Amino acid sequence: MPAFSTVLENKSTRVILVAVVAVALIVAPLILPAFVNQTLVRVGVYAVAVLGLNIVMGYTGQVNLGQIFFVGLGAYVTAYGVNHDWNIIVVFLAACAIPGIVGLLVALAAARLGGLAIAMVTIALPIVGVPLAKRLDEFTGGSQGTSARFTDAPEWSGLYTDQWQFYIVLLVTATAFLLGRNLVRGKYGRAFGVVRENEAVAASMGISPYRTKVLAFTVASILGGASGFLYLAAVQYTSPETLSFGHSIALVIAMVVGGAGSIAGALIGGAYYVFVPQLTNAIDPSLTTISQGLILLAVLFLLPQGFVSLPRVIRRLARRRPARSTPPGNPPQNSPVHHPATEPAREGLEKTERQDRS
Amino acid sequence: MKIRNKPDGVLGIVAMASIIALSLSGCVRDGAGQGDGSGASPGLTDTAITLGVTTPLSGPTAGPGTCTVAGLAAYFGAVNADGGVEFGDGKTRTVEIKTYDDVYDPQKALSNFQQMVSDNVFAVTSGLGTPTNRAFRDAAISQKVPQVLVMTGDPLFSNREESPWQLGFVPIYENEGAAFGELLAESGAQHKVAILYQNDDYGKGYVAGFKEAIGGAANVSVVGELTYEATDTSVDAQLTQLAASGADVFFNAMSITPLVISSLQKAQQIGWKPSWFLPSNTSSPTAILQPGGAAAYPGIYTVSFSKAPQSPAFAKDADVVKFLADLKQYGNYPDMPAFPHCMWSYMVGATLEEAFKKMTEPTRDSFMTALRDIKGLQAPLMLEGTAVDTTTDGQPAVSSVLVQKYDGRGYTTAEKFG
Numbered sequence: 001m002p003a004f005s006t007v008l009e010n011k012s013t014r015v016i017l018v019a020v021v022a023v024a025l026i027v028a029p030l031i032l033p034a035f036v037n038q039t040l041v042r043v044g045v046y047a048v049a050v051l052g053l054n055i056v057m058g059y060t061g062q063v064n065l066g067q068i069f070f071v072g073l074g075a076y077v078t079a080y081g082v083n084h085d086w087n088i089i090v091v092f093l094a095a096c097a098i099p100g101i102v103g104l105l106v107a108l109a110a111a112r113l114g115g116l117a118i119a120m121v122t123i124a125l126p127i128v129g130v131p132l133a134k135r136l137d138e139f140t141g142g143s144q145g146t147s148a149r150f151t152d153a154p155e156w157s158g159l160y161t162d163q164w165q166f167y168i169v170l171l172v173t174a175t176a177f178l179l180g181r182n183l184v185r186g187k188y189g190r191a192f193g194v195v196r197e198n199e200a201v202a203a204s205m206g207i208s209p210y211r212t213k214v215l216a217f218t219v220a221s222i223l224g225g226a227s228g229f230l231y232l233a234a235v236q237y238t239s240p241e242t243l244s245f246g247h248s249i250a251l252v253i254a255m256v257v258g259g260a261g262s263i264a265g266a267l268i269g270g271a272y273y274v275f276v277p278q279l280t281n282a283i284d285p286s287l288t289t290i291s292q293g294l295i296l297l298a299v300l301f302l303l304p305q306g307f308v309s310l311p312r313v314i315r316r317l318a319r320r321r322p323a324r325s326t327p328p329g330n331p332p333q334n335s336p337v338h339h340p341a342t343e344p345a346r347e348g349l350e351k352t353e354r355q356d357r358s
Numbered sequence: 359m360k361i362r363n364k365p366d367g368v369l370g371i372v373a374m375a376s377i378i379a380l381s382l383s384g385c386v387r388d389g390a391g392q393g394d395g396s397g398a399s400p401g402l403t404d405t406a407i408t409l410g411v412t413t414p415l416s417g418p419t420a421g422p423g424t425c426t427v428a429g430l431a432a433y434f435g436a437v438n439a440d441g442g443v444e445f446g447d448g449k450t451r452t453v454e455i456k457t458y459d460d461v462y463d464p465q466k467a468l469s470n471f472q473q474m475v476s477d478n479v480f481a482v483t484s485g486l487g488t489p490t491n492r493a494f495r496d497a498a499i500s501q502k503v504p505q506v507l508v509m510t511g512d513p514l515f516s517n518r519e520e521s522p523w524q525l526g527f528v529p530i531y532e533n534e535g536a537a538f539g540e541l542l543a544e545s546g547a548q549h550k551v552a553i554l555y556q557n558d559d560y561g562k563g564y565v566a567g568f569k570e571a572i573g574g575a576a577n578v579s580v581v582g583e584l585t586y587e588a589t590d591t592s593v594d595a596q597l598t599q600l601a602a603s604g605a606d607v608f609f610n611a612m613s614i615t616p617l618v619i620s621s622l623q624k625a626q627q628i629g630w631k632p633s634w635f636l637p638s639n640t641s642s643p644t645a646i647l648q649p650g651g652a653a654a655y656p657g658i659y660t661v662s663f664s665k666a667p668q669s670p671a672f673a674k675d676a677d678v679v680k681f682l683a684d685l686k687q688y689g690n691y692p693d694m695p696a697f698p699h700c701m702w703s704y705m706v707g708a709t710l711e712e713a714f715k716k717m718t719e720p721t722r723d724s725f726m727t728a729l730r731d732i733k734g735l736q737a738p739l740m741l742e743g744t745a746v747d748t749t750t751d752g753q754p755a756v757s758s759v760l761v762q763k764y765d766g767r768g769y770t771t772a773e774k775f776g
Binding site: 033034035038039042131134135137142143144145147149152161231234235236237238239240241242244246247274277278280281285286288289 | 415416417424427457458459461462463464465466468469470472473475476488489490492493495496497500512514557558559560587588589
């Protein structure tokens with residue numbers, strides 16, 4: 001594992017690796033079965049939504065329970081645009097911009113509040129959104145929902161629809177993740193981090209906590225809207241049930257399980273959101289809620305930092321194992337100073353070590 | 359403050375993507391041909407046929423959703439125990455049912471449909487929910503997978519032109535409204551009707567059917583017509599206004615249980631005691647009429663097409679006895695059914711069996727032709743006077759309903775109004 005990491009630190013190897021993955025992603029849909037493509041498409045849809053949530057919650061530390069509202073809004077804008085024959089680029093821009101503007105307006109008010117009050121405001125969004133979607137039936141199709149087909153593969157491409165959808169989703173998702181990654185690695189990402197840790201410190205460093213929170217919230221809404229566009233590209237139908245509050249909680253769960261404050265975690269979160277219901281359906285369709293709860297508990301017990309911490313945990317375990325067979329070797333790596341977050345399991349292990357030694 | 363170090367994140371992405379790419383690159387697309395070479399459609403072998411159901415099995419609609427599976431499983435469990443169904447092509451096959459939970463979420467319903475296609479399901483059936491069924495309707499059409507006898511009152515599913523691979527099972531909202539309108543028009547006496555309806559496709563469907571049925575009748579006049587929103591918590595204002603119209607019949611197309619109860623109470627309080635019409639899904643004697651004090655009214659009417667197993671009148675009925683036994687043994691549903699969907703999905707089973715017997719080729723095309731050619735089938739549990747009829751364009755498999763009148767404990771069929 002350490003050797004692998006050193007290889008990765010070499011910039012050119014990394015570029016080559018990224019290129020290999022990119023090629024693999026482009027070739028993959030051509031050889032994969034349709035159902036796998038369709039599943040990966042949905043992973044992409046929700047990965048973008050979780051990415052937005054991660055920026056506002058994971059990086060900036062502002063509880064947002066209304067992300068699904070922006071997904072639904074983006075989906076409705078897309079459906080409306082497609083059904084009125086707008087250019088697809090215009091549809092996409094509108095699907096990002098309108099949720100972005102709504103998110104900005106909400107954030108301007110909500111970011112003045114602290115902590116849990118923001119959570120309360122964001123809870124209101126899907127709760128208001130469902131009846132709103134039912135009542136504004138000239139835009140939304142009412143409770144029967146509205147369908148819009150614009151992602152059937154065109155004749156000239158020679159592709160199956162699932163492959164065509166895969167490329168659309170791949171394009172948008174990859175762009176969103178690249179932009180998201182650059183955002184959180186740069187100046188704004190550092191500002192997000194400071195605001196999350198301590199707003200007073202942020203203010204003393206010349207970072208306005210208010211503006212930072214509004215920015216994070218707006219970016220999350222734009223990504224939510226983009227996810228809504230992808231939702232319609234994949235599902236081709238939306239209804240008020242899409243906005244239901246429960247899905248918002250499921251997105252938060254996906255973010256936490258994937259890894260809060262991590263870009264790769266958002267991708268894993270999207271995969272979790274899609275795969276777990278399929279998995280639990282395969283176990284027993286009438287026990288899905290229970291088995292989903294058990295999986296969630298198991299993940300949070302074993303990997304409290306989310307799936308993204310899995311390589312780190314494995315590396316730590318790998319490092320510790322040789323240390324145990326030869327106790328005097330490498331003591332600094334085992335000292336608690338390096339790992340302030342000690343879990344109970346670790347303590348147990350150390351005790352045995354000490355017993356071994358005595 | 360945490361600043362994540364670069365290689366870690368890239369490592370994560372690379373690892374994730376490689377895992378996906380590597381683990382799946384072994385599978386190669388083999389085209390759409392999943393049949394066994396004999397020209398049969400996917401999901402159909404010489405000994406078995408596989409049906410798929412996507413329906414809410416968890417969440418708020420899990421109760422009725424579970425019933426849509428239980429009844430079907432009960433019916434075909436008993437059929438399989440007797441050896442299976444003899445199909446029109448001469449082969450005898452057993453019926454397997456694969457169930458998928460969609461939590462009433464359109465996105466999950468589509469996902470389940472895609473899974474069914476990859477699981478080689480012959481046809482999708484019996485699933486509950488308008489948005490969930492709509493979510494994969496387009497996909498079912500483009501992949502030519504039958505999506506039939508589904509539990510939605512949405513007329514779109516019974517439109518042959520727009521939905522060539524679909525068919526609804528339960529009566530559309532218009533059917534229910536029309537049945538009551540006809541009864542009223544035939545009564546001969548003068549009636550003034552007040553209408554209150556939910557301001558969406560549900561309420562509008564009921565009113566449209568009712569108005570069409572009373573269209574030519576000189577003895578029925580609508581004296582008041584108001585709406586409410588599904589999100590409203592009170593309709594007291596509307597009730598007061600409608601009471602002032604002096605109507606003797608109140609047509610209340612309402613789908614919200616607590617609102618129906620409070621309307622029943624409120625109308626009594628203000629001294630307005632008309633005869634009521636209530637939709638089939640909000641007319642439960644124990645859950646709605648008793649708490650609402652419905653005995654105070656001259657008549658509470660609703661519609662139905664299935665025998666009620668909980669009613670003493672049907673306790674010894676042969677259909678009901680067999681149904682309850684099957685439900686217990688094969689449907690994994692030991693209790694008295696709490697929702698009519700259990701009975702409906704049992705009838706879905708009988709209707710499918712009829713179509714299987716008629717289909718001459720082991721293909722989906724032949725199945726759809728056979729399914730659209732069923733007339734006058736008295737499925738088990740159906741009330742005398744109702745029947746499955748799939749031959750009329752624009753109508754679901756069951757479009758005949760009987761008006762029922764509340765007798766203080768349960769419902770009995772009302773031959774005439776009053």
